[in-house]
Amino acid sequence: MxxxxxxxxxxxxxxxxxxxxxxxxxxxxxxxxxxxxxxxxxxxxxxxxxxxxxxxxxxxxxxxxxxxxxxxxxxxxxxxxxxxxxxxxxxxxxxxxxxxxxxxxxxxxxxxxxxxxxxxxxxxxxxxxxxxxxxxxxxxxxxxGFRHFTNSVRPIASPADMEGLKFRVQTIPLYLEMVRGLGAEPQGIAWGEVPTALATGVVDGQENPISVIYGNSFYEFQKYLTLDRHVYGxxxxxxxxxxxxxxxxxxxxxxxxxxxxxxxxxxxxxxxxxxxGVSKLIEEGMEVTQPTDAQMAEFRAAAQPAVQAYLRDELGSDAEWIDRLADAVDNATAN
Structure with a gap:
């Protein structure tokens, strides 16, 4: 960076x-x-x-x-x-x-x-x-807002469900590490090529905020939506x-x-x-999965270690901000 x-x-x-x-x-x-x-x-x-x-x-x-x-x-x-x-x-x-x-x-x-x-x-x-x-x-x-996964193969309720699937992500190391940690294969594809990649099966899924998923009619190529809230922008x-x-x-x-x-x-x-947008996507025929708290913990445990390791190496002396954020979230959650 x-x-x-x-x-x-x-x-x-x-x-x-x-x-x-x-x-x-x-x-x-x-x-x-x-x-x-x-x-x-x-x-x-x-x-x-x-x-x-x-x-x-x-x-x-x-x-x-x-x-x-x-x-x-x-x-x-x-x-x-x-x-x-x-x-x-x-x-x-x-x-x-x-x-x-x-x-x-x-x-x-x-x-x-x-x-x-x-x-x-x-x-x-x-x-x-x-x-x-x-x-x-x-x-x-x-x-x-929060970003979520969609795909055309099967419902995803835990990281195990992502194994073997290919997901389009932004060509940002953090996102690549996250998807690998979840057991799937990340594909860095330019934004303008995403609809074609989804329609032709070059990738099985993608991740974006709900407004982007609906606004770009991804429901035409994707059957399953997982409300996993993996990144908050x-x-x-x-x-x-x-x-x-x-x-x-x-x-x-x-x-x-x-x-x-x-x-x-x-x-x-x-x-x-x-x-x-979620209501509209359901009306368009998408099947929505909301992971349980236990399943969300599985997602967190699978995705965070690789991303945090990458960021600690990138941030060097500024890596303290990783722990400062974690502490702030813990305090806010406890209130």
Whole structure:
């Protein structure tokens, strides 16, 4: 994982003077659709814009649907000041390696536990650490939600049911290690080729959030859905730190309030879409399996060791974040 250090030393001041960013006109970018009734980032960014413009003299221009590039492009743009604010998920770990720990499989038993952890001491500590690593302030967290497995062969209720099956995953080591640990064979296939790979049997299954499974009509190729919640995706609402520090105290507070509300709205849209999506998938003929607590423990025991070993090697001195997250989840679960 690469790390990019942010050289403050007046960079934001120079960029503002050059017109790249402005304290009066903020540029908010993300890669999701602009439909704020179904898109988590779309809804979050619109709420952020409305609140900021109502409470301050600033304006917020929205750049949705990857119009300013990929998530990597958005993080880099926020670092160099050509973008004021970005809302990104997994790609942030390419810049702050410790952020990858939230993708450890079967870490969060439920969304409310994830919210308590990310909005509490752990989330704040991670934000502070990543600020030092990247020069980007985390204003608040949202979510991309839980990911689940689908396949065309058989119901999956435990890791034993995955043996011998091929699953399309993102070409990210963490996901490759997870699927191998569960006894299946991971296949790194480009996103645009997934429907064909499913339809022709190149792979038996795939994994994604419910909204993606339904939105891409994967029920046409996949009979079985397993609600195993193997990875909980976190959204990070990021702002250029020098730009943030150039604002008045009242404007800083307004941005932070707006971001918290925006993240909460994004979570709500994601949760509603997931719940509605499961019902729609059942209507389309998918057979849904909800593993029991004991079966979920089997999934966790099979998938976590290899992923944690990989991350400990990758993170080096930052590997402490693996244990800090585990402790935070244990505390939240016990409450």
């Amino acid at each position: 690469k790390r990019l250090s942010f050289q403050a030393s007046g960079l934001a001041i120079a960029l503002i003077a050059a017109g790249a960013v402005s304290a009066e006109n903020l540029r908010f970018a993300h890669v999701d659709p602009n439909d704020w009734t179904t898109s988590k980032k779309g809804a979050a960014s619109q709420v952020f814009k409305n609140l900021v413009e109502a409470e301050t003299d600033m304006t917020v221009d929205l750049f949705p649907a990857g119009s300013l590039g990929s998530e990597d492009d958005l993080v880099q743009g926020t670092q160099d000041g050509t973008i004021s604010i970005s809302m990104v998920s997994g790609s942030y770990a390419n810049y702050c390696a410790a952020a990858a720990v939230t993708d450890i499989p079967y870490t969060f038993p439920s969304a409310p536990v994830a919210w308590e952890v990310m909005d509490g001491e752990f989330g704040q500590a991670l934000a502070d650490h990543c600020l030092e690593e990247t020069g980007l302030r985390t204003l608040a967290y949202g979510e991309t 976190v959204d990070h609402i990021l702002i250029n730190e020098d730009l943030f520090q150039s604002l008045s105290d009242s404007d800083q507070a307004a941005l932070q309030r707006a971001a918290v509300v925006a993240g909460t709205v994004g979570r709500a849209i994601q949760q509603f879409g997931s719940a509605e």
